[in-house]
Amino acid sequence: MSENQSTVKQVVELPLEQFESFVEGQRRILGALQEIKAIKPVEYYTAYEFMNEVKIRRWKFNQLRESGKLKVIQRGHKLYVPSGEVQRYFRGEME
Structure with a gap:
């Protein structure tokens, strides 16, 4: 400019x-x-992007992760969620 x-x-x-x-x-x-x-297409979401996509907060995210219903990949301090987990969430497979 x-x-x-x-x-x-x-x-x-x-x-x-x-x-x-x-x-x-x-x-x-x-x-x-x-x-x-x-x-x-997106292969992996960050934890924050996943939570925004499915409209949940950190408490529910941690609950799904700790119960083993949500697949999460940890690299250092960062958490990544495979994009297929969004479809699984909306199909009700994590209830």
Whole structure:
């Protein structure tokens, strides 16, 4: 950027329902792109990404992990969850 140009930061407020609809639309677009192989599918989620994807919190995540219902890979201090675990969660295989 040159010296004469400046950036303007703007905040837009949306009702929660519209924001959630926007996020869901983005997920659907990404899913469609993955289906047509336009982008590489995710193989592993971080623990945080997994929790956001299935809408759970750390307490439930730890409960599933400790009971052996959720497959988790630990590399150092980081936890990774295979992407197939999202489908297993929604099919009710972790109840």
